[in-house]
Amino acid sequence: xxxxxxxxxxxxxxxxxxxxxxxxxxxxxxxxxxxxxxxxxxxxxxxxxxxxxxxxxxxxxxxxxxxxxxxxxxxxxxxxxxxxxxxxxxxxxxxxxxxxxxxxxxxxxxxxxxxxxxxxxxxxxxxxxxxxxxxxxxxxxxxxxxxxxxxxxxxxxxxxxxxxxxxxxxxxxxxxxxxxxxxxxxxxxxxxxxxxxxxxxxxxxxxxxxxxxxxxxxxxxxxxxxxxxxxxxxxxxxxxxxxxxxxxxxxxxxxxxxxxxxxxxxxxxxxxxxxxxxxxxxxxxxxx
Amino acid sequence: xxxxxxxxxxxxxxxxxxxxxxxxxxxxxxxxxxxxxxxxxxxxxxxxxxxxxxxxxxxxxxxxxxxxxxxxxxxxxxxxxxxxxxxxxxxxxxxxxxxxxxxxxxxxxxxxxxxxxxxxxxxxxxxxxxxxxxxxxxxxxxxxxxxxxxxxxxxxxxxxxxxxxxxxxxxxxxxxxxxxxxxxxxxxxxxxxxxxxxxx
Numbered sequence: 001x002x003x004x005x006x007x008x009x010x011x012x013x014x015x016x017x018x019x020x021x022x023x024x025x026x027x028x029x030x031x032x033x034x035x036x037x038x039x040x041x042x043x044x045x046x047x048x049x050x051x052x053x054x055x056x057x058x059x060x061x062x063x064x065x066x067x068x069x070x071x072x073x074x075x076x077x078x079x080x081x082x083x084x085x086x087x088x089x090x091x092x093x094x095x096x097x098x099x100x101x102x103x104x105x106x107x108x109x110x111x112x113x114x115x116x117x118x119x120x121x122x123x124x125x126x127x128x129x130x131x132x133x134x135x136x137x138x139x140x141x142x143x144x145x146x147x148x149x150x151x152x153x154x155x156x157x158x159x160x161x162x163x164x165x166x167x168x169x170x171x172x173x174x175x176x177x178x179x180x181x182x183x184x185x186x187x188x189x190x191x192x193x194x195x196x197x198x199x200x201x202x203x204x205x206x207x208x209x210x211x212x213x214x215x216x217x218x219x220x221x222x223x224x225x226x227x228x229x230x231x232x233x234x235x236x237x238x239x240x241x242x243x244x245x246x247x248x249x250x251x252x253x254x255x256x257x258x259x260x261x262x263x264x265x266x267x268x269x270x271x272x273x274x275x276x277x278x279x280x281x282x283x284x285x286x287x288x
Numbered sequence: 289x290x291x292x293x294x295x296x297x298x299x300x301x302x303x304x305x306x307x308x309x310x311x312x313x314x315x316x317x318x319x320x321x322x323x324x325x326x327x328x329x330x331x332x333x334x335x336x337x338x339x340x341x342x343x344x345x346x347x348x349x350x351x352x353x354x355x356x357x358x359x360x361x362x363x364x365x366x367x368x369x370x371x372x373x374x375x376x377x378x379x380x381x382x383x384x385x386x387x388x389x390x391x392x393x394x395x396x397x398x399x400x401x402x403x404x405x406x407x408x409x410x411x412x413x414x415x416x417x418x419x420x421x422x423x424x425x426x427x428x429x430x431x432x433x434x435x436x437x438x439x440x441x442x443x444x445x446x447x448x449x450x451x452x453x454x455x456x457x458x459x460x461x462x463x464x465x466x467x468x469x470x471x472x473x474x475x476x477x478x479x480x481x482x483x484x485x486x487x488x
Contacts, residue, residue: 010327010342013391017382067380067397067420074360074379084383085359140353140477141389285389287327287342287473 012211015142015282021065026132026275027161028058029091030154031268033128034162036098038183040122045105046173047166052098054165055128059091083135090131094124129158142282143208144215149201150278156197160190161271164264171257181248184260188244191267195237198274211283218281228277236270291350291369292427293454293482294441295464296343300448303328303341307440307449311345314428314439316414319400323392323425324440343449345440346371346392346425347472347481354384354393362421369454369482370427378421385422389474390481393424427451454482 032055039047063069078085097120104114133151140146163183170178202219205212219228240263247259303326311317311324324345331340348371355363355371362377363384385393399419401407407415417423428438432451436442441449452461464470470484 010329015386017385017395065381067382067395067422068378068418071360071377071379074362074377075381076359078359078361081356082359082383084357084381088359135357135383138357139387140479141387282386284391285474287344287390 010287012214012283012286014280015284018065018279020276021061023272023276023279025058025062025065026154026279027272028054028061030058030129030132030158030275031161031165031271032056032058033094033125034158034160035165036094036162037122037125037129037159038163038166040101040118040125042176042178044166044173044176044178045102047169047178048098049102050165050169050173051125051162052095052102055091055094083131083138087128087131087135090124090127094121094128097121097124126155130155136278139282141284143210143212143285144205144282145278146208146212147201147204149197149204153194153197153201156190156193157271157274160187160194161268163187163190164268164271167257167260167264180257180260184244184248184256184263187263187267188241188248191237191241191244195233195241198233198237209285211285215281215283218283219277224277224281227273231273232270232277235266236273237267240266240270289367289455290453291455291482292348292432292451293369293461293465293484294345294427294438295450295461295468295470295484295486297448297450297464297468298340298342298485298487300446301326301341301343302446303339304445306443306445307343310439310443311425314414314431315416316411317423318396318415319402321394321396321423323394323423342485343440344390344392344473345483346427347390347479347483348425348427350480350482351478353387353389353477353479357383357387359383366429368432370429370432371424372426372429373422373424375417375421375423380420380422382422389477389479393422395422396420 032051035054036048036051039051063072066072075085075088079089097117101114101117101121104117130151133154136145137147137150163186166178167180167183170180202216206216218224244263305326308322308325315323317323327342327344329340330337332338348369352365352371355365359381360377360379362374363371365371382395385395396417396419431438437451441451450461450464452459454462456462465484468486470486472481472484
């Protein structure tokens with residue numbers, strides 16, 4: 001009896017190559033760059049330094065994930081085609097230019113000297129926030145990642161997390177005083193953007209390849225359903241939106257900070273969970 | 289120009305895994321690491337139930353997704369189409385594994401051996417890789433350069449595998465692919481694999 005090729009529909013296969021070390025890098029790397037960018041905008045050098053520190057902590061997780069971490073420098077060799085290689089340059093540029101900006105501020109350099117460094121650091125921060133989306137999105141093997149939404153989603157989530165770290169650190173940071181109420185208004189818009197982008201991604205993917213549809217099933221009705229719908233969407237996005245509205249009009253800083261700190265923690269929880277689930281819900285297409 | 293490829297006739301494969309073991313013996317791959325393997329599935333219902341087999345290996349794609357994502361250049365394509373991994377350059381980031389839709393690559397994360405006392409002299413002589421790198425089939429490039437066939441092809445007792453130059457229309461592999469209308473796996477991915485399958 002002749003065999004039919006479509007009998008070899010070996011089922012979808014979950015990716016297990018990248019785990020919590022990569023996920024933690026995605027979280028801290030993005031948040032660090034987001035915190036740096038937000039701090040650069042409001043002109044807070046201490047917070048800029050904190051952003052760089054978060055980025056370096058995240059990068060450490062990425063190094064630990066490598067099979068041969070002592071060869072990490074080789075990852076700079078293929079920037080022509082590899083987004084991981086490009087990311088190495090972005091992280092290096094942000095660290096160097098961000099550090100230089102802090103030095104110039106410490107030395108009291110004039111605005112004309114500092115401006116090009118600040119502009120370069122801002123561009124590098126944006127690149128660090130979005131490039132991880134480009135690492136995932138060209139994947140021909142994992143259809144759920146194969147989406148142009150990811151760079152935008154990762155940018156929005158990174159800025160959201162960065163500002164959340166800024167809110168949480170605001171009481172202990174030296175002057176200038178951080179306007180938490182103003183940051184919370186930005187967060188309101190960013191949460192809406194994240195919600196819109198995540199829903200759009202799910203909507204587009206629901207008409208995509210079989211593995212992408214299975215990924216969505218996992219996230220909505222399968223074993224990750226409670227974590228995704230309850231954690232990422234509910235606790236991480238919708239609940240902060242609902243709670244933020246009355247908080248925006250609080251006159252006292254203490255009350256305002258207490259509420260926004262809780263909101264920030266909820267959003268950070270949702271952010272980490274989002275990155276965790278995006279990586280864990282990646283499925284390979286069946287072979288036939 | 290030569291472009292090496294393979295045709296596998298699923299109608300002939302009996303799922304004996306001789307190819308799997310020949311590959312392991314040829315490259316002395318560690319426990320749990322298979323550069324080539326035979327996937328198995330049960331189809332149909334009793335009394336017509338039966339097992340079917342799908343031998344898989346690196347597809348040595350003409351447009352290899354694994355090569356573009358590699359940040360070090362460890363993955364490269366030779367002029368004869370064979371996709372290679374330089375184990376001295378690989379940093380073990382596994383981005384190639386995420387990019388390969390065929391699941392053809394394996395991460396060698398720990399130095400496991402088949403025997404308790406470390407690597408055997410045979411393994412020391414044969415293994416060209418260290419732990420912490422990603423490995424895959426290289427079409428037995430050493431044998432091919434000497435005019436031979438890959439170990440899996442030479443070993444197959446049913447001769448369901450044919451290896452040769454896909455760019456030569458007169459080669460056995462090209463003629464077989466054309467006559468039997470052989471098809472690659474996941475052609476829609478656009479990677480132009482060099483491994484084709486025959487099955488109606």
